[in-house]
Amino acid sequence: MNAQPPTQFPAARALPEQVSFDRRELGAILGLYGRMVAAGEWRDYGISCLREVAVFSVFRRTAEHPLYRIEKRPKLRGRQGMYSVVGLDGQILRRGHDLPTVLRVLERKLIRPVD
Secondary structure, eight states, rough: OOOOOOOOOGGGGGGOOOOOHHHHHHHHHHHHHHHHHHTTTOOOOEEEEEEOOOOEEEESSTTTTOOOEEEEEETTTOOOOOOHHHHSSSEEEEEEEEEHHHHHHHHGGGOOOOO
16 A cells, blocks of 8 residues: 555635734724714724625624624725725615725714704
């Protein structure tokens, strides 16, 4: 009986790593989050780092569905843009290539008329 070495598979077929937000992206998101918490609009958040998408979910209360989801999908980098803001009903509110520009849709919620 002859022993054979294990078959090597090409490195290009390696499973993709999980997607996550980098330091600059988290800085922009947490800056907005801090302003919304100070305004009393948001109270909690959750971060999910999956194989194809990273999600920052924003909650008004801890035990409910997220008000907004800020998503990063690198596969869409060449098309509509890898960043998007998704509303409570699943509707995409804004999508683009630049995260601070995409987050402006949520900053408008801070602007209120003064009585």
